[in-house]
Amino acid sequence: MTNLKPSSEPSVADSAELLAETSAEAGRKPRAGWRMLLPTMTPWLAVGLGLIAAITLFGLIGPLFVGDPRTIRDMGLTPPSADFWLGTTQTGQDVLAQLAYATRGSLQIGVIVGLLATALSAFFGIYGAYRGRVVDEAFSLFTNVFLVIPGLPLVIVISGFVPAESRGLWTIAIVLAVTSWAGSARVLRAQTLSVRNRDYVAASQVSGERPWRVIVVEILPNLLPVIASQFVFAVIAAILGEAGLSFIGLGASNSSTLGTMLFYAQNGFALSLGAWWWFVPPGLIIALFGMGLSLVNFSIDEIINPKLKNLRLHRKRARRAARLERELAQAAPQVPSQQTKETAR
Amino acid sequence: MTADQRQAVLTVEDLTVVYETEAPVTAVKHADLVLHKGEILGLAGESGCGKTTLAYAVNRLHRPPARIATGRITFHGDDGDTDILALDDTRLRAFRWERLSMVFQGAMNALNPVTTVRAQLKDTLLAHRPRMSRKEIRERSEDVLTRVGVDPRRLGSYPHELSGGMRQRVMIAMAMLLEPQIMIMDEPTTALDVVVQRDILREIVRLRDELDFAVIFITHDLPLLLEISDRIAVMLDGEIVELETADRLYRDAQHPYTRKLLGSFPSLSGARGAFIRTGVDETAETAPALEEERA
Amino acid sequence: MTSVKVTDLVKDYTLRSGLKHTRLRAVDHVSLELAPGRTVALVGESGSGKSTIAKILTRMERPTSGTVDVRLDDGTPVAGAHYRREVQMVFQDPFASLNPFHSIEHHIARPLKIHGRTRTRDETHARVLDMLERVNLGPAEHIASRRPHELSGGQRQRVAIARALAPGAQVLIADEPVSMLDVSIRLGVLNLLGRLQREDRLAVLYITHDLATARHFSDEIVVLYRGRVVERGPSDAVILDPHHAYTKLLALAAPDPERPGRVTSEAPVDREPIDNGTCYDHFAGEWREAGVPAAEAEAAVPAD
Numbered sequence: 001m002t003n004l005k006p007s008s009e010p011s012v013a014d015s016a017e018l019l020a021e022t023s024a025e026a027g028r029k030p031r032a033g034w035r036m037l038l039p040t041m042t043p044w045l046a047v048g049l050g051l052i053a054a055i056t057l058f059g060l061i062g063p064l065f066v067g068d069p070r071t072i073r074d075m076g077l078t079p080p081s082a083d084f085w086l087g088t089t090q091t092g093q094d095v096l097a098q099l100a101y102a103t104r105g106s107l108q109i110g111v112i113v114g115l116l117a118t119a120l121s122a123f124f125g126i127y128g129a130y131r132g133r134v135v136d137e138a139f140s141l142f143t144n145v146f147l148v149i150p151g152l153p154l155v156i157v158i159s160g161f162v163p164a165e166s167r168g169l170w171t172i173a174i175v176l177a178v179t180s181w182a183g184s185a186r187v188l189r190a191q192t193l194s195v196r197n198r199d200y201v202a203a204s205q206v207s208g209e210r211p212w213r214v215i216v217v218e219i220l221p222n223l224l225p226v227i228a229s230q231f232v233f234a235v236i237a238a239i240l241g242e243a244g245l246s247f248i249g250l251g252a253s254n255s256s257t258l259g260t261m262l263f264y265a266q267n268g269f270a271l272s273l274g275a276w277w278w279f280v281p282p283g284l285i286i287a288l289f290g291m292g293l294s295l296v297n298f299s300i301d302e303i304i305n306p307k308l309k310n311l312r313l314h315r316k317r318a319r320r321a322a323r324l325e326r327e328l329a330q331a332a333p334q335v336p337s338q339q340t341k342e343t344a345r
Numbered sequence: 346m347t348a349d350q351r352q353a354v355l356t357v358e359d360l361t362v363v364y365e366t367e368a369p370v371t372a373v374k375h376a377d378l379v380l381h382k383g384e385i386l387g388l389a390g391e392s393g394c395g396k397t398t399l400a401y402a403v404n405r406l407h408r409p410p411a412r413i414a415t416g417r418i419t420f421h422g423d424d425g426d427t428d429i430l431a432l433d434d435t436r437l438r439a440f441r442w443e444r445l446s447m448v449f450q451g452a453m454n455a456l457n458p459v460t461t462v463r464a465q466l467k468d469t470l471l472a473h474r475p476r477m478s479r480k481e482i483r484e485r486s487e488d489v490l491t492r493v494g495v496d497p498r499r500l501g502s503y504p505h506e507l508s509g510g511m512r513q514r515v516m517i518a519m520a521m522l523l524e525p526q527i528m529i530m531d532e533p534t535t536a537l538d539v540v541v542q543r544d545i546l547r548e549i550v551r552l553r554d555e556l557d558f559a560v561i562f563i564t565h566d567l568p569l570l571l572e573i574s575d576r577i578a579v580m581l582d583g584e585i586v587e588l589e590t591a592d593r594l595y596r597d598a599q600h601p602y603t604r605k606l607l608g609s610f611p612s613l614s615g616a617r618g619a620f621i622r623t624g625v626d627e628t629a630e631t632a633p634a635l636e637e638e639r640a
Numbered sequence: 641m642t643s644v645k646v647t648d649l650v651k652d653y654t655l656r657s658g659l660k661h662t663r664l665r666a667v668d669h670v671s672l673e674l675a676p677g678r679t680v681a682l683v684g685e686s687g688s689g690k691s692t693i694a695k696i697l698t699r700m701e702r703p704t705s706g707t708v709d710v711r712l713d714d715g716t717p718v719a720g721a722h723y724r725r726e727v728q729m730v731f732q733d734p735f736a737s738l739n740p741f742h743s744i745e746h747h748i749a750r751p752l753k754i755h756g757r758t759r760t761r762d763e764t765h766a767r768v769l770d771m772l773e774r775v776n777l778g779p780a781e782h783i784a785s786r787r788p789h790e791l792s793g794g795q796r797q798r799v800a801i802a803r804a805l806a807p808g809a810q811v812l813i814a815d816e817p818v819s820m821l822d823v824s825i826r827l828g829v830l831n832l833l834g835r836l837q838r839e840d841r842l843a844v845l846y847i848t849h850d851l852a853t854a855r856h857f858s859d860e861i862v863v864l865y866r867g868r869v870v871e872r873g874p875s876d877a878v879i880l881d882p883h884h885a886y887t888k889l890l891a892l893a894a895p896d897p898e899r900p901g902r903v904t905s906e907a908p909v910d911r912e913p914i915d916n917g918t919c920y921d922h923f924a925g926e927w928r929e930a931g932v933p934a935a936e937a938e939a940a941v942p943a944d
Contacts, residue, residue: 200737200739203803208807221741325413538686539685539893568895609824611855613891
């Protein structure tokens with residue numbers, strides 16, 4: 001009982017976009033929707049993932065292999081050597097050991113803030129937009145209020161109020177998360193409003209799907225790339241924000257992060273003493289980690305906006321078509337025809 | 346006046362267009378077409394049959410990865426013939442719109458939303474006729490709008506102040522601004538309501554009678570083509586499978602695909618279609634039933 | 641068997657621009673009836689309120705006033721969660737009505753599970769394959785594992801029909817079900833709907849702007865103009881013998897190869913037909929005020 005009439009199916013696509021889609025699909029047949037959400041492997045994505053993996057690995061297992069970062073030795077400010085690969089600080093502490101622990105601390109903060117901020121923005125952005133009317137208005141207002149609160153000054157004020165001894169990792173994480181979710185929530189709200197109006201959402205409502213299931217099963221998967229991109233961005237922002245706070249001495253008191261390292265390097269006059277091995281490594285790790293996350297984010301952008309991906313495929317094909325056209329022109333230089341009449345005049 | 350007595354304005358010979366993808370796709374296969382002066386040539390086919398690609402290639406608007414693999418396109422102007430495929434970029438730009446203009450699919454959304462109709466008409470005119478005076482521009486703009494049935498007072502309007510049908514008329518006005526000899530219309534009325542669509546079709550036919558330009562009218566709506574065009578080309582999978590005068594195509598279609606397309610449109614005023622709702626399986630071929638009914 | 645009686649339906653939208661509130665009446669005192677085994681075509685152009693009626697019937701919108709009364713054969717009113725089981729909809733755009741993220745199986749399995757039509761996983765899967773075969777999609781096993789973008793427009797619309805029927809719906813609202821499809825597969829999809837309707841004795845509301853298919857596919861035509869019913873009656877009567885100026889205009893505007901050359905010969909008609917608030921009712925054979933319930937349409941039901 002088949003009714004697959006090949007003749008009536010569109011066999012030749014009119015637009016190049018459609019072609020890009022179909023031919024990309026022809027090779028491999030993705031069965032699950034999840035596959036569609038994975039970015040295509042490009043050199044940039046590989047570099048980004050490599051950087052993130054290397055730094056994360058260093059933060060995770062580095063501390064197991066280095067000594068106690070707090071051990072004070074009688075050999076301040078020695079340049080890198082065989083014993084101390086990254087030299088020592090003013091008080092003779094091992095910079096490599098400090099770096100390993102600080103990377104772990106910064107990653108911790110980054111991931112915690114990333115998760116908290118994403119959860120907050122997802123709740124206020126998606127739920128509000130889905131419910132609409134009063135809930136949406138209220139959530140929107142709330143989001144806008146948080147959006148216009150100047151982030152860094154508030155963070156400084158809050159951190160300043162909390163006494164240093166109770167200013168733990170979680171306090172800083174929550175402060176950073178609360179001040180950074182609003183922008184993402186607005187983006188998610190806009191995206192949800194557009195997805196919510198698609199027919200397939202209406203269709204699932206008509207078929208009797210419960211609201212939470214419509215959100216989680218029908219809407220959320222289509223927002224995942226956006227959420228992933230926002231998570232990545234939130235992690236970068238949190239690591240930088242925490243480094244900034246620690247640098248001005250308002251960071252978490254019970255943990256060491258890349259920011260606290262820079263704070264002590266600054267206080268120890270590392271810059272004026274030319275002790276580059278003290279401040280360059282933490283700075284470099286922050287920069288490279290941020291770069292890695294950004295590169296991943298570019299690839300996620302291609303999933304959010306498939307036009308970007310088509311653009312890339314398109315350029316490749318356009319080059320080939322142009323080359324073939326040139327070759328064709330060379331093979332048959334000039335077709336003699338009567339159209340030269342016009343040019344002759 | 347039959348088509349044969351008329352002078353040709355455009356000849357397409359053996360045109361092949363290929364999309365250079367991983368697996369190259371031939372979108373137009375060895376198409377031959379002659380367009381006569383003042384003729385409305387219908388190009389019918391379904392999505393993906395290559396009709397839009399063909400229209401774009403005629404105007405060399407096709408973009409890579411599409412490329413013209415074989416063929417020749419010749420424009421027969423009042424001042425001699427032009428090989429469109431041999432034009433360099435500057436002369437191609439002058440050729441387009443001046444001799445051959447297009448009304449695109451969904452063109453009514455192609456108007457710039459932040460400038461007035463007047464400014465957009467002026468821009469087009471100045472791009473091709475830089476020496477035109479202000480007065481001439483105003484007169485010409487008012488003239489084309491009046492011709493397509495839009496009140497010239499609408500010149501100061503922004504696109505969003507106009508209805509869909511009105512915007513489509515403005516697009517047609519823009520296409521005839523430079524008095525081209527050929528206009529290619531790609532589904533110009535698909536997004537419009539039937540009553541508005543009717544008005545615009547009437548306008549197109551009337552303008553053709555007045556100004557004697559040739560029209561290539563692309564659509565999937567065969568009954569519509571049967572009413573307005575002189576000849577109709579039916580495309581299937583990149584090939585022109587049938588090219589015949591509208592009347593003969595309707596009365597005596599040769600290709601099975603043409604018959605299938607004709608059978609896909611139940612007649613409004615004809616006998617009530619026996620092929621529907623009488624227990625015939627929906628997978629069955631519908632054309633024979635329709636033929637019986639006509640006989 | 642389920643029938644629907646829509647009485648005096650009104651839907652107002654409030655448009656806000658700055659401080660000004662304007663009221664837009666999208667649906668103006670519309671009454672109609674859907675009976676098992678019958679198709680009613682709702683004909684009108686964009687903005688005539690036909691999609692709003694579909695939304696109200698599927699409970700995506702609440703009417704400003706008026707009632708929608710859905711009853712089973714034995715007279716029990718259908719309410720609450722049962723409503724969604726009885727009244728289902730086929731959307732216009734098959735490219736938008738299926739979630740690109742999920743497989744075809746998901747789309748048909750969900751309504752089955754929600755309405756408790758199947759219990760176990762195997763039972764659901766078997767039923768999904770059944771449904772796909774009923775709408776002539778095969779090989780079913782192969783189609784079920786596909787995702788929407790791998791299917792053609794016609795196939796997707798068949799999936800959408802299967803989804804609508806999955807809960808065991810007896811009332812089907814088809815909102816322009818073929819207008820986005822290629823012409824050569826339109827009749828196939830319409831005939832499929834026709835067959836399913838005969839098999840299940842469905843009550844169908846066929847919403848369209850295409851007079852020709854409305855005439856051939858439905859028993860009764862209701863013409864909407866600016867939210868009001870301007871003409872109603874058996875489909876042949878409405879199309880071949882239109883009374884209201886607007887219906888005449890519509891019939892004239894539809895392309896018809898039987899009458900070639902009309903475009904050039906006919907004079908432009910007045911595009912603003914006088915809307916005097918009346919409706920021609922072919923069942924009663926007289927003009928009435930728009931909004932007054934139609935004569936009992938059941939009289940026209942073919943006995944079978």
